[in-house]
Amino acid sequence: MxxxxxxxxxxxxxxxxxxxxxxxxxxxxxxxxxxxxxxxxxxxxxxxxxxxxxxxxxxxxxxxxxxxxxxxxxxxxxxxxxxxxxxxxxxxxxxxxxxxxxxxxxxxxxxxxxxxxxxxxxxxxxxxxxxxxxxxxxxxxxxxxxxxxxxxxxxxxxxxxxxxxxxxxxxxxxxxxxxxxxxxxxxxxxxxxxxxxxxxxxxxxxxxxxxxxxxxxxxxxxxxxxxxxxxxxxxxxPVIVLKPRRHPEQxxxxxxxxxFRRAGLLRVEDSDELLQMVEVLKAARRVSNDRLAILSNSSSMSLLATDTLYGFGGRLAQFSEATQQGLEPLIEPSAQPNPVDLGDQAGAAAYRQALDLLLADPGVDGVLAIKTPSALSEATAVADALIESLAHSQRVVITSFPGPRTGAEARRRLLERQVPTYETASSAVRAFMRIVQYKRNQALLMETPPSLPEAFAPDTVAARTLIARALADGHHRLNEYEALQLLTAYGIPVAETLLARSPGEAAYIAARLHMPVTLKIVAPDLVAKAQVGGVVRYLNSPEAVREAATAMLARLRSKAAEARCDGFVLQPMVARDGAYELTLGVRAGGGFGPVIYFGQGGAETEVINDLAYGLPPFNLHLAREMMAQTRIYQRLRYSLLRRADLNALALALVKVSQMVVDLNELSELHVNPLWVNARGVVALDARVQLAPPVAGVPVQRLAIRPYPKELEETITLANGRELLLRPVLPEDEPSLQALVLRTSPEDLRLRFFQPIRELSHHMAATLTQIDYHREMALAAVGPGLPGQAEMYGIVNLSADPNNDRAEYSIIIDRALMRLGLGNLLMRRIIDYARARGIQEIHGEVLKENQAMLQLDRALGFTIHNDPEDPGLKHVVLKLHSTALSVG
CATH class of the missing domain: 3.40.50.720 (NAD(P)-binding Rossmann-like Domain)
Structure with a gap:
């Protein structure tokens, strides 16, 4: 970098x-x-x-x-x-x-x-x-x-x-x-x-x-x-990327x-579209959603455009009553409102009148105007009419004038006026949906995630002990029982599962369970238990369990003699109760490190191929966004007969994400099936692959640097009050906005160099949704979950791409200013910068902000006049010549 x-x-x-x-x-x-x-x-x-x-x-x-x-x-x-x-x-x-x-x-x-x-x-x-x-x-x-x-x-x-x-x-x-x-x-x-x-x-x-x-x-x-x-x-x-979809060894x-979605990039399919999207994205700020109005002189072309729109996940706009009434004289009485079919005789006047109505409708996010070749109307006249109409509107209009010869001059005129135009309607629809996707990607960069619904504190000691024991025994795979224990350590609900080492012990355990039960062989070397008939359901007696276990063991020895067998697990049969069968887990993502996947589960997961991938670390919003990439998500979200607890599902993904962050040895995790219904989620089966770290090789598995938990500490103020000092999280946005609301107008002017009353979402998101790879922000907070805990101060540090110089900014709750919080925050961020190898910290301070200038002097900053603004001071701290104690 x-x-x-x-x-x-x-x-x-x-x-x-x-x-x-x-x-x-x-x-x-x-x-x-x-x-x-x-x-x-x-x-x-x-x-x-x-x-x-x-x-x-x-x-x-x-x-x-x-x-x-x-x-x-x-x-x-x-x-x-x-x-x-x-x-x-x-x-x-x-x-x-x-x-x-x-x-x-x-x-x-x-x-x-x-x-x-x-x-x-x-x-x-x-x-x-x-x-x-x-x-x-x-x-x-x-x-x-x-x-x-x-x-x-x-x-x-x-x-x-x-x-x-x-x-x-x-x-x-x-x-x-x-x-x-x-x-x-x-x-x-x-x-x-x-x-x-x-x-x-x-x-x-x-x-x-x-x-x-x-x-x-x-x-x-x-x-x-x-x-x-x-x-x-x-x-x-805008950053637009073209990448082949299939490339060897990738x-x-x-x-x-x-x-690309996580980074806010827009992906396109070919070199033509790569250049076209630059012009189209100029209209992006005027698109708020995916509701498209289609205006055409061909019902067939409208239907094809509608198919393309639905294929990209877009929607036809629903017109207001006023719009529908205005369109009535222009369309057939039996015609549906959208797409708007003007008929093949429609000329410039009809297009102009219809477009004016659509541009005035608040339920329309964009308009696609299609003009197919017709002997009854000139394409150039229609193009001129569209240009005239757009002169009085800021709404987005994309046009399609099919025909390499008949539509060429119309397209040329539209391009001269910077109106996006395409030879095919499908290309025009695709361009509109690219704008929508770009807007969604940008929103994803800045969206505030909700706080976790519960205090999530995984039992990392139990998880690491379990993994260490397996590796010490020479095992690179956890058996099913151990894998479910690992999920339990991270608060993911699992079906009641008991381990038996032999057919006799399995029968003994079954006698104490409510019948019927499911019996599974614990053979982690098997890719699928079905290879040896390793799952038998609805066993109604201990003797039936013994017989099934004995038969399983015999089949294993016959078909996979070298496979490791750790015994059997028994699970009381649980009523499915309308639960969906899903799958989630962790796979290798090549150069991106481990990635998380989610989708439709069951025995035919690979055949159905309805999986979405995401890069850890996750929060709840990112988890929901990844879920929405799958086809099954529409059923999970909208089914009235089989409801699913989507919050519990998103939380399970967040917990798996934390597992990836915490456990360097975790190479793969496959949970299938994971049941979800209105009451929550439960994992019925899991497989875990381990990869012991290589001695002397630094661990940097994740493509996105995770939350640096090692920077958390409890600090004590001058009055004895204790606060948690930790890196800021995206969930902290409401807490930061609340801190700003508590701050006096004068203090805000000194901090932001202009009068402000509150912190906008964009500014608050910029300060809390940071890239730990190149930025840091340390927040002093009270007790409670991120987003709910009160924030009392925050110091931000943003390094240049060379990691040589970094700029700081700080805001403190006035009630705590005389208790040493500002001094403590500054010292901690200086220590952090020094550890990162940053050579210089600098900042801009208003001349009248004497409290900040006094603190800067005490910390060793040199203070310089700004040559262009006499009311501004430039403060600089050379870290290589400064040694501050922690405290």
């Missing part, structure tokens, strides 16, 4: 072009040189070519040492074997970035990896950043920088495109040129040896010239780094989809 020296890559002041002794007009060196020299770059361009006098009209130098001045950026087209030495020479010369152009496929894999490491080793002492190897370059028109293998003209724009594929970049450029669509940046990452997608995302997030970011990716290396950078960027500007596509 660093943008260090990326300015040297994207806006250098001097460039060295280090090339070989080629010279063919069609080779990569000539293309790079031609593009660079012809890009009107304002600084010096210095070719380095030992056997050339000049390159593309510029004097060439013999070697790097001969350069007359320091190059900020070097472009290297030499063979990879020469690159480590060149990087070292560039570092010594003061260069800060290098682009490695060219192929790497001709080298044996082992040698290539050795060279990659040698390049990193050569660059690291000089903090020299490397783009590539195998990059096809970059393009930044604002700084007249064209370091690319493109032969096409490059149009400037306000959209950055970052790609892992050079050919996709070329294709996007071609499509963009065809539609007059330009880019602020075009970057091909190559092998991402040093500069990776996350670094570029962090840089572009802070670049105001990039109004949106487009990504093409095939794989993600450091998932935690990527998600942290992507989430930050998506909070600032996690299930559903895991990627879950990761």
């Amino acid at each position: 660093t943008i260090r020296n990326l300015d040297a890559l994207f806006k250098p002041d001097a460039i060295a072009l280090i090339c070989g002794d080629g010279g063919n007009d069609g080779d990569s060196e000539s293309i790079i040189a031609h593009n660079l020299m012809g890009s009107d770059f304002q600084g010096p361009i210095m070719p380095v070519a030992p056997k050339r006098w000049a390159l593309a009209g510029a004097l060439a130098y013999r070697d790097i040492a001969s350069l007359p001045l320091r190059p900020a950026l070097a472009i290297i087209t030499r063979p990879l074997r020469e690159v480590p030495a060149l990087i070292r020479q560039l570092g010594e010369r003061g260069a800060r970035a290098a682009v490695l152009i060219g192929e790497t496929r001709g080298l044996p894999p082992a040698e290539r990896e050795t060279l990659f490491q040698a390049i990193l080793d050569a660059a690291q002492p000089y903090l020299l950043r490397v783009l590539g190897p195998g990059s096809q370059g970059l393009y930044v028109p604002l700084h007249h920088l064209n370091i690319s293998l493109n032969r096409q003209p490059l149009l400037p724009g306000q959209v950055a495109f970052v790609t892992e594929s050079g050919t996709i970049g070329q294709t996007a450029l071609d499509i963009g040129n065809h539609h007059g669509f330009g880019f602020s940046h075009l970057i091909h990452l190559g092998h991402s040896l040093d500069i990776d997608l996350a670094d570029v995302l962090d840089y572009l997030a802070g670049d105001p010239h990039a109004r949106a970011i487009l990504l093409y990716l095939e794989q993600i290396g450091d998932a935690r780094k990527f998600l942290s950078a992507a989430r930050r960027a998506a909070r600032i500007k 996690p299930a596509d559903a895991v990627y989809a879950a990761a």
Whole structure:
């Protein structure tokens, strides 16, 4: 996570072009040189070519040492074997970035990896950043920088495109040129040896010239780094991603989809849609929901559009009475209100009148206007009418004018006025639903989760003891009885389960149970108990239990002689009582670490394939959002005959999430079936796979850094009162808003630099829904669950992407100001910053805020006048020279 020296890559002041002794007009060196020299770059361009006098009209130098001045950026087209030495020479010369152009496929894999490491080793002492190897370059028109293998003209724009594929970049450029669509940046990452997608995302997030970011990716290396950078960027500007749905040796596509949703990214299906969505998303702020009105001169086209809408999970808008009355003269008496079928003779006037009515209806979130070819009305006239109507409205209208010839001119006119238009109605519907999905993803980033309905305190000691005992015995799988005990330790209800070591003991236990019972063999090596007939239900006597257990054991020894057998479990038969059979658990998510899944359970789970995935850690809101991705969820939510306790189900997912956070050895968990009805949930069967940690390898399993519980502590104020000091949680938003409401207007002005009465949801969510990977906020709270406990103070720390400098802010309940809470919060956040390796903490303080300035002085901050604002003080603490005691 660093943008260090990326300015040297994207806006250098001097460039060295280090090339070989080629010279063919069609080779990569000539293309790079031609593009660079012809890009009107304002600084010096210095070719380095030992056997050339000049390159593309510029004097060439013999070697790097001969350069007359320091190059900020070097472009290297030499063979990879020469690159480590060149990087070292560039570092010594003061260069800060290098682009490695060219192929790497001709080298044996082992040698290539050795060279990659040698390049990193050569660059690291000089903090020299490397783009590539195998990059096809970059393009930044604002700084007249064209370091690319493109032969096409490059149009400037306000959209950055970052790609892992050079050919996709070329294709996007071609499509963009065809539609007059330009880019602020075009970057091909190559092998991402040093500069990776996350670094570029962090840089572009802070670049105001990039109004949106487009990504093409095939794989993600450091998932935690990527998600942290992507989430930050998506909070600032639209980030749209194109990724193939099937790629060899990668996690299930559903895991990627879950990761993109969690980060607030919008996923599209092809390169055409990638560029189209940039224009469409300009309308996103005006869309509040998925209610679409369809306006057309073809009932058949309307039906096809409706099918597409339902397929994407959208809804047809329900019109108000006034709208329906206004539409009556325009449609057939028997026609349904939506879609609005104007008939094939409908002209511009009918479209204009109908659209005005739809745009005025508060129950309409967007309008799709379709005009199919007709000899009775001109497409261009209808397009002009739509444009005139939209001049008086801010509502979202997407249009479709089918026909490569008959609709072309109408589409051109609409695009000129920035009205989204498509050749097919299905593409137009898809665009509308992409807007809806984008809005939902953005809301997911900022939505306040509810507090847990109960004090959740898992018995981690029992869970860890159970796992340690199994590993000590050489077992990497828990048996069913142990797996259900693990669920119990985390408060997940399980069916009454008793363990018997032999058929005789099973009969003895059965005699004490209420009949009938279910008997299962405990053989953790089996993928499915059905392999050996390992489950028998409705046993009505101890003798029947003995006979069934004996037969099971015989089948196991016959069909799976090497399988481990730990005995049998007995469960009294429980009436299903309308319960749904579900499944949930934990699976490996490739580079994303363990992921949680949920969906329809039972014996045919894999065949039904109704599963959704999510990345831990979870809260209740994220759990509900994941559940909503499944088909079974609609039945769970809306069935009147078989009700389900969705809160209990979401809580079970949160508990599984906490299990993943707490137990590093937990590799897989499969609960199937999990019954849920109106009374709650109960797990009937479970399997657990363990993976002991590797000695000397740090544990960082999760793609999203979990809540740092180790920072929790009890603090004592000067009056002896005890409070809990802990990292902030998203659930704390109401408590923070309540703290602000208790704070005086003057104190709020000193904190926020402007008069405010209350904290908006957006601002409160920004302060509480933090990324622990790059931010921290410590809150002092009273007793109670998060979201219910009273908050008395909070200090926030936000680090820059380089993790060098961090800005602090703090707010304290005035009633506790003289009890040392502010001093304590500041000292704790300073200690945290020092432990993170942050070199400097800084902040802005109003000149009249003498209490804060006095505290800053006491803590070792230096105080400086702001050169642009005499009413503002800039405070700085250099951590490497300060040693504060804790207390």
